[in-house]
Amino acid sequence: MSGRTTAATPPPGAAPPARHPEAPAPGEIIGSHYEYCFGCGGGVAHGLHLQTRAGEGVSVTAEFQVKEAHQGAPGLAHGGVLATALDETLGGLGWLLRVIAVTGRLETDFVRPVPVGAVLHLEAEVVAVAGRKIFCTATGRIGAPDGPVAVRADALFIEVKIDHFIENGRKQEIQAVLADPDQVKVARAFEVNP
Numbered sequence: 001m002s003g004r005t006t007a008a009t010p011p012p013g014a015a016p017p018a019r020h021p022e023a024p025a026p027g028e029i030i031g032s033h034y035e036y037c038f039g040c041g042g043g044v045a046h047g048l049h050l051q052t053r054a055g056e057g058v059s060v061t062a063e064f065q066v067k068e069a070h071q072g073a074p075g076l077a078h079g080g081v082l083a084t085a086l087d088e089t090l091g092g093l094g095w096l097l098r099v100i101a102v103t104g105r106l107e108t109d110f111v112r113p114v115p116v117g118a119v120l121h122l123e124a125e126v127v128a129v130a131g132r133k134i135f136c137t138a139t140g141r142i143g144a145p146d147g148p149v150a151v152r153a154d155a156l157f158i159e160v161k162i163d164h165f166i167e168n169g170r171k172q173e174i175q176a177v178l179a180d181p182d183q184v185k186v187a188r189a190f191e192v193n194p
């Protein structure tokens with residue numbers, strides 16, 4: 001049974017996604033957008049440490065090794081952690097469109113349990129774009145890129161400007177980020193979006 005709604009389905013007239021001319025080349029690793037991101041940051045001890053790679057078209061891949069700190073049931077990954085892995089992989093698609101986008105809706109199917117120690121091979125792609133709305137999908141397979149499907153998601157991401165973070169984030173982290181030239185470079189990379 002699938003619990004899909006229509007919210008993550010592109011409306012009639014939505015455009016096919018266009019890979020930005022300055023998108024990272026297929027196979028190129030997309031760096032972490034923030035050191036303390038639970039999904040991709042190197043500064044979070046029990047984080048997912050996802051390393052996302054640009055794919056063909058408007059797609060990305062990533063791998064997530066499930067660690068002891070990611071358990072829900074004994075020896076199995078927590079569903080929320082798996083949803084985070086899908087969310088983070090989907091978040092990498094913004095680099096190929098060259099926009100900053102946040103998750104509006106994430107509809108997840110948990111198809112089979114994922115044991116601790118397993119590597120989840122994730123792939124995500126943009127299906128369509130309608131104004132600020134980015135319709136995308138992701139799949140996570142156990143053990144290999146063609147392994148059995150464990151999780152999948154349909155999602156709606158919404159394009160935002162940097163002000164979204166500056167206005168809503170806690171002051172101390174925002175100030176630290178704005179004082180870090182490398183982090184500002186990441187943010188600015190998205191601002192120029194013809």
Ligand SMILES: CCCCCCCCCCCCCCCC(=O)SCCNC(=O)CCNC(=O)[C@H](O)C(C)(C)COP(=O)(O)OP(=O)(O)OC[C@H]1O[C@@H](n2cnc3c(N)ncnc32)[C@H](O)[C@@H]1OP(=O)(O)O
Pocket residue numbers: 007033087088091100101102103104105131132133156158160162165166174177178186187
């Ligand atoms: C200094 C800083 C450096 C930063 C350096 C770079 C940082 C790069 C960070 C990337 C990070 C990625 C990490 C992984 C991805 C996350 O996990 S992101 C975190 C989780 N998501 C969030 O926190 C988002 C919270 N939600 C919001 O802030 C607001 O609801 C949103 C999503 C921005 C939308 O608000 P809004 O801009 O006011 O837009 P709104 O007019 O309400 O909606 C626009 C359209 O989307 C539709 N829509 C909105 N939400 C929904 C929904 N839930 N369901 C269905 N439709 C929806 C609306 O119906 C509307 O449709 P139309 O009427 O245009 O057809």
